Structure formats: structure tokens, C-alpha cells
Amino acid sequence: MTTLLDWAGAVCLVTGALLSLVAGVGVWRFPDVLDRMHAATKPQVLGVLLLLLGVALRLRTGADLGMVLLVGVFQLVTAPVAAQMVGRAAYRSDRVRRDLLDRDELAER
Template identity: 45%
Template sequence: MTDFADTVTLVLVFFGALMCFAAGVGLLRFPDVLARLHAATKPQIFGLIVICFDIVLSSPGIGTITMAVAIIVFQALTAPVSAHLVSRAAYRSGRFRPESLIRDDLAVRMASGDEASAGAAPGRGDGTGPDDASAGRPTD
């Protein structure tokens, strides 16, 4: 039974490491920010899930399972959100290849003047947020 468990561990760790390696190669080789973010989030999360699953199989216990689930949940929540925010910043600064986009919904929203719903941050001083107390008032 030990040989089977070792084989399963070998396969899972190898697959997880391969996915994490693919994420690293994608970060170095892909041409623009949007493609790099895709490479940084998808394979990295899948590799992490596989490695956490292997850890749970290797040493099952309440503490191990709880920790693995917490790691997976927090990574699955934070990686896409941070990638989304970085991609919005890259889009607004023009640091992407427009020809790589199939459909550009954000350009339509920004062109129509719907900038507040397109992601303007509150309190930036541009009159779009609730923290801008002087928005629309003349200054002294």
C-alpha cells in the first residue's frame, strides 16, 4: 500500500509543480499584461489545489484538511480579484495589445461616459466618488 501512496504523491506533486512552472513560463514569455495575468492565475491556482490535495492525502487530519481548505479558498478568492484590478489598471494606462482582444466591452462603457460604473475608485478627487466632499462645489 505504501508504494501506491508514494506513486500517487509523486504524480500529484509532479502535476502541481508542472502547473506552477507553466505559470512562471507564461509570466516570462507572454507578450502583454492581460495574457500574463491569465498565465499567473489559472495554472497557479490549479497547481496549488493539486499540491494541497496531495498534502491532505499524505497526512489526513482535521488540522491539515482545515488548513488546505483555507489556503485554497483564500487563493481562489484573492488571485482573480487582484488579476482583475491589475488588468483594469493596465487597460487604463494602455499597457496591453488592443489587437489581442476579441471583444472590448470596457471601451464601450468608457466611451459612453459611464466611467463611474466602469470602475472609477471612490475618493480619487475627480468627483466620481462619495468621499469627494468638494465635488461640484467651487473652491475658495
């Protein structure tokens, strides 16, 4: 059982690291603020959660699991709020390419 949990933890760690790498490449390669914001939040949060799951599967103590859970909750709470604020600031300062938007709901205001 321990060996199975260790292998599952290793798979989660490698997958989380690859998703974080993909997020970094997306931030570097995408041309627009909104595209970069999407690349910075979606795969990065999933990558961090997979890394935390891998760490939790490897450590397996009560104090460590509590800390990992706390870090995961903070990541889930802060990443969407930060992405919203970045997108809002980019839109208000005209850093968004409006020709790439499908629908501009804030243009009427």
C-alpha cells in the first residue's frame, strides 16, 4: 500500500510540475494580457494542487496534511481574485486587444 501511495504521489508531483511549466511557457508566449492571465491561472492552479496532492501522499502526517490543505485553500481563493484584478486593471488601462474579444460586456458602460 505504501509503495502504491508513493508512486501515486510521484505521478502527481511530475504532472503538477509539467502543468506549472506549461503555465510558464503560456505566459511567455501568449500575446495578450487576457491570454497570459488565463495561462497564469488555469494550469498553474491545477499544477499547484497536483503538487500539493503529491506532497500529501508522500508525507502522510496530520500536521503536514493540515498545512497542505491550508495552502491549497489559499491558492484556490487567491488565484481567481488576482486574475480578476489583473484583467480589470488591464481593461481599464486599455491594455486589452479589443479585436480579439468575442463580446465586450463592459463597452456599454
